[in-house]
Amino acid sequence: MSATTFAWIALALPLLGTLVIALGYRSLPGRSAGWIGTATVSLAFAAAIGALVSLQNHAPAHRQLTSTLWSYAVTVGVDARASILVDPLSVFMLLVVSGVSALIHLYSISYMGSDRGFARYFSYLNFFVFSMLLLVLAGNFLLLIVGWAFVGTASYLLISFWYRRTTATHAGIKAFVINVAGDAGLVLGTYFIFKHTGTLDFLRAFHATGAGAFGGGSDNGDLVAGCVLLLVGAFAKSAQIPLHTWLPDAMEGPTPVSALIHAATMVTAGVYLIARMHPLFERAPAAQDVGAVIGAATLLVAGTAALAQVDLKRVIAYSTMSQIGYMIMGVSVGAYAAGLFHLMTHAFFKALLFMAAGSIIGALAGAQSLERMGGFRRGLPFTYASFLIGGLALAGVPPFSGFFSKDEILLVTGERGGWHWALYALGYIGALLTAVYTFRMVFRAFHRDPVPEARELERGHLHHADVPRNPITGEEEDADVGFPGPRHAIAERAPPMRAAMTLLALGSIGAGLVQIPHVDFVVDDFLRPSFVDSSLYVTHTRDWMLVMGLALGTALGLAGIAIAWRVWVLRPATAARLRARARPLYELFAHAWYFDELIEALVVGPATAAGRFARDTFDRRVVDEALVGGTTALIRAGSAAVRAAQSGFVRYYAALLMLGVTGVGFYFLLQS
Amino acid sequence: MSIAWYLAVSAIVFTLGALGVIARRNPLVVLLCLELMLNGANLALIAFSRLWGNGDGQILALVVMTVAACEVCIGLGMIVAINRRRLPIDVDELRELQG
Numbered sequence A: 001m002s003a004t005t006f007a008w009i010a011l012a013l014p015l016l017g018t019l020v021i022a023l024g025y026r027s028l029p030g031r032s033a034g035w036i037g038t039a040t041v042s043l044a045f046a047a048a049i050g051a052l053v054s055l056q057n058h059a060p061a062h063r064q065l066t067s068t069l070w071s072y073a074v075t076v077g078v079d080a081r082a083s084i085l086v087d088p089l090s091v092f093m094l095l096v097v098s099g100v101s102a103l104i105h106l107y108s109i110s111y112m113g114s115d116r117g118f119a120r121y122f123s124y125l126n127f128f129v130f131s132m133l134l135l136v137l138a139g140n141f142l143l144l145i146v147g148w149a150f151v152g153t154a155s156y157l158l159i160s161f162w163y164r165r166t167t168a169t170h171a172g173i174k175a176f177v178i179n180v181a182g183d184a185g186l187v188l189g190t191y192f193i194f195k196h197t198g199t200l201d202f203l204r205a206f207h208a209t210g211a212g213a214f215g216g217g218s219d220n221g222d223l224v225a226g227c228v229l230l231l232v233g234a235f236a237k238s239a240q241i242p243l244h245t246w247l248p249d250a251m252e253g254p255t256p257v258s259a260l261i262h263a264a265t266m267v268t269a270g271v272y273l274i275a276r277m278h279p280l281f282e283r284a285p286a287a288q289d290v291g292a293v294i295g296a297a298t299l300l301v302a303g304t305a306a307l308a309q310v311d312l313k314r315v316i317a318y319s320t321m322s323q324i325g326y327m328i329m330g331v332s333v334g335a336y337a338a339g340l341f342h343l344m345t346h347a348f349f350k351a352l353l354f355m356a357a358g359s360i361i362g363a364l365a366g367a368q369s370l371e372r373m374g375g376f377r378r379g380l381p382f383t384y385a386s387f388l389i390g391g392l393a394l395a396g397v398p399p400f401s402g403f404f405s406k407d408e409i410l411l412v413t414g415e416r417g418g419w420h421w422a423l424y425a426l427g428y429i430g431a432l433l434t435a436v437y438t439f440r441m442v443f444r445a446f447h448r449d450p451v452p453e454a455r456e457l458e459r460g461h462l463h464h465a466d467v468p469r470n471p472i473t474g475e476e477e478d479a480d481v482g483f484p485g486p487r488h489a490i491a492e493r494a495p496p497m498r499a500a501m502t503l504l505a506l507g508s509i510g511a512g513l514v515q516i517p518h519v520d521f522v523v524d525d526f527l528r529p530s531f532v533d534s535s536l537y538v539t540h541t542r543d544w545m546l547v548m549g550l551a552l553g554t555a556l557g558l559a560g561i562a563i564a565w566r567v568w569v570l571r572p573a574t575a576a577r578l579r580a581r582a583r584p585l586y587e588l589f590a591h592a593w594y595f596d597e598l599i600e601a602l603v604v605g606p607a608t609a610a611g612r613f614a615r616d617t618f619d620r621r622v623v624d625e626a627l628v629g630g631t632t633a634l635i636r637a638g639s640a641a642v643r644a645a646q647s648g649f650v651r652y653y654a655a656l657l658m659l660g661v662t663g664v665g666f667y668f669l670l671q672s
Numbered sequence B: 001m002s003i004a005w006y007l008a009v010s011a012i013v014f015t016l017g018a019l020g021v022i023a024r025r026n027p028l029v030v031l032l033c034l035e036l037m038l039n040g041a042n043l044a045l046i047a048f049s050r051l052w053g054n055g056d057g058q059i060l061a062l063v064v065m066t067v068a069a070c071e072v073c074i075g076l077g078m079i080v081a082i083n084r085r086r087l088p089i090d091v092d093e094l095r096e097l098q099g
Helices: A003-027 A032-056 A088-111 A118-137 A141-159 A166-197 A202-210 A221-238 A246-252 A255-264 A266-276 A285-307 A312-332 A336-363 A381-395 A401-415 A420-446 A452-458 A495-514 A522-531 A543-570 A573-581 A583-590 A592-645 A650-671 B003-023 B027-052 B056-084
Strands: A065-075 A078-086
Touching (some): A003 A032, A003 A065, A003 A118, A032 A118, A078 A118, A078 A141, A088 A118, A088 A336, A088 A522, A118 A141, A118 A255, A118 A266, A141 A166, A141 A246, A166 A202, A166 A221, A166 A246, A221 A312, A255 A266, A266 A312, A266 A336, A285 A420, A285 A583, A312 A336, A312 A401, A336 A381, A336 A401, A336 A452, A336 A495, A336 A522, A381 A401, A381 A420, A381 A543, A401 A495, A543 A573, B003 B027, B027 B056
């Protein structure tokens, strides 16, 4: 079979799973919905491997295959086809997405086991995988937009999965609205590109761009506008400043959803978009600079915000934003392979961190606050090991995977020279922050004195809350549909969770080894055919830069861990003292640089005021009273006048008739 | 004899009928007065027919008589129906059509 056939199969399987689970949930006994979902996504992963093998059989120059299922609308000037593009980049994404998704499906079977919405959950999750695969396989802008919007919908459905929690539904709405703002950017950006290239197809649009559709030079105005609008879409989906505020709130969704959508796959769509559109971006260096600066700003803002959060999942969410900041910065400065490599390793270790966090949350019967955690080292040994592996990979300690990928992004950034040195420096400051906040979580959750739940667990008894509560607001809940199920799962007692986490831990440890400087270049070489037209792909790096970067990364990672150890383990009072001494700074970080408040004041407030004005003044006064009320009053007055003539007296009618006829007669007499 | 006399009689008969229709409240009398109006018109038709010397007007008068017969049929039928339902024999009392 050809690579495109495999890709179509990979795309069809999750859709099939969605339909089977959604339509047949009544007749699916027990946890079979979860197993069906896991099986379809695992088979999709197998198909992705098939596509990989099949693609590698082609010569490197012929590894960009398109396949059209049918033509949607092909007329003069429009070529909208249901076509996919299978090249190393999309196969790479296909592998990462379907692989991580399969493991998270497996994890969810246990984690969501007692939830009343079990089948609904898996049909949503399969729908998400379908949408994401559609996004990465799309061969033209039309399917890309469809996949992009589907992914946003799936994210909305899963964030507000526990739909009786008002906090969750609000978070879902927020995420959806911001994502739709991004969708609008993507559509408008597509318009600019379509206007000049005259085609929706990726390869043709890139070819037309190369042939001068936007003029010979770089930084054509329309191209920069189009690329910046594409960036708006990427920023909204990838939670970059200033469209990032939905991601911390999205942690209201079930933890596996956070692992899959809001860490490993969906939020990296922006990185994929920029990498996919590189022939456009390379001709619009201004747009590239916007991406690089925003990525660097995000990694710093999110990294500092993560230092001051008390909700475990929110810390990981800010960490995700920060890591995606690295990737966005990387693909914007031309470090495509490094950015995508980091995307892959990040998918592994961040999904692993979320899964381990889910296990701690399970041990605390749903509580997520770091204040409630402590000393789970002996109670949750497997979770501790997983979290530690994920944390070391995130902090960039060699030889874990994050070490190689993060340093490679920064290496390429530094090689660009000029003002990119500032980004390089910010990246390393971010690396230090990463290590500090990661090990803040590790030490606060697993070290120090065990909390009562941890002691209970050491004696072999899993804590169970008498009354389930909302972890954010503390409101009482029940365990019926629309709220989390009654039983919580920990990895130590759930083999599917343990299996998924083991595989991801192996990935977190080993994935970095595929691309070691001066040793092997698997990712570089594999992706090269997709970037054959790029002038920036894998620039030559100097050895002293490489050594300095690796040494700096190691040193900063270890230093961050040491700082965290000093502040949160050796002298636990230090944190409070620092907080008291630098109160404004702490408040700034705890409120995540006040972006929520800023957006509230700049966008939400005026929009609400405008809406209230429209409702109270325009709608009620002008539309209801003047237009609708005026029309009815007019008709009522007119009909009252006509009704008054209908007296019911036959003689009166006869007299009127005669009077009328006489009047008409007189009129004609006088006329003649 | 001038046509004017015929027309004068016709007009008088018609006007009497019209006044009767408007002034009287007994439906039977109203019907009679309607007949008067029709006959006033018939007279005028026949007079003109004689004046021009062709039969068209007379045929039209026959048609009017036929229509009048039909109308009386229905009118009397209605009066009988009103009477049977013990309703007042007075057109002013029958005013369900008031808007």
